[in-house]
Amino acid sequence: MRNPFLIGERLYLRPLEESDIPTCLRWINDPEVTRTLASYRPINELREREWFQGQYKNEHNIILAIALKGSDKHIGNIGLHGIDWKERQAELGIIIGEKDEWDKGYGSEAISLMLGYGFDRLGLHRIYLRVYENNLRAIRCYEKAGFRREGVMRESHFSEGRYWDTILMGLLEGEWRELQSKPGEGKLV
Ligand SMILES: CC(C)(COP(=O)(O)OP(=O)(O)OC[C@H]1O[C@@H](n2cnc3c(N)ncnc32)[C@H](O)[C@@H]1OP(=O)(O)O)[C@@H](O)C(=O)NCCC(=O)NCCS
Secondary structure, eight states: OOSOSEEOSSEEEEEOOGGGHHHHHHHHTOHHHHTTSSOOSOOOHHHHHHHHHHHHHOTTOEEEEEEETTTOOEEEEEEEEEEETTTTEEEEEEEEOOGGGTTSSHHHHHHHHHHHIIIIISOOSEEEEEEETTOHHHHHHHHHHTOEEEEEEEEEEEETTEEEEEEEEEEEHHHHHHHHTSTTSSOOO
16 A cells, blocks of 8 residues: 555555646546536646645645555545535545446445544534436445435536536434444445
8 A cells, every 4th residue: 555544445545646647637538437527628737737736735625546455556536625614514526537446336435434534533514515416326325325315406517418406415423423333334344
């Protein structure tokens, strides 16, 4: 493992490095990966580098690389964004950019690690996220982690020639702790 920050069963989360930029650039320009993301513009290296520099200086964002334990393969990124230290909440974002690693439970494991960090280490009260209604894989993944549907922003996302709803999902610290005490539910590592 290289510079692990949070360690799970099959993967670990580590700080994102400047040398990771080419990999992130490949993901963020891949239409199959961005199909379910807000990102729609072509991203060049300069823009990606600026994004990276903005991230690590930003006290309200924490972004980590998701790497596989055996091979150190960098398969995606996960972050807590817009951390609000007064309301004690943050928005979760995740991308598994390596498409051949989808549906292997890695997204769920990375989310589980990040939730533990957010609630136990940062003392957050609520972690929320926004997901488009056509992203069934992500919705399943978030429900498995314990997120509940809190609301719908109707027809707020335009993609593939039509509008889609954005679903707001949230998880409270107390709910997460309750899931931790029940083996098999929302406890993925
Ligand atoms: C969404 C994402 C993070 C999920 O990560 P992952 O590692 O593929 O997810 P997991 O394997 O942990 O869980 C996926 C679940 O969805 C299920 N699933 C897959 N396709 C599905 C579909 N079309 N409908 C319903 N469920 C589906 C899987 O079977 C699995 O559930 P299970 O464990 O009960 O079998 C990842 O696919 C990704 O980064 N996608 C592109 C970017 C993106 O959409 N990010 C999220 C933006 S909100």
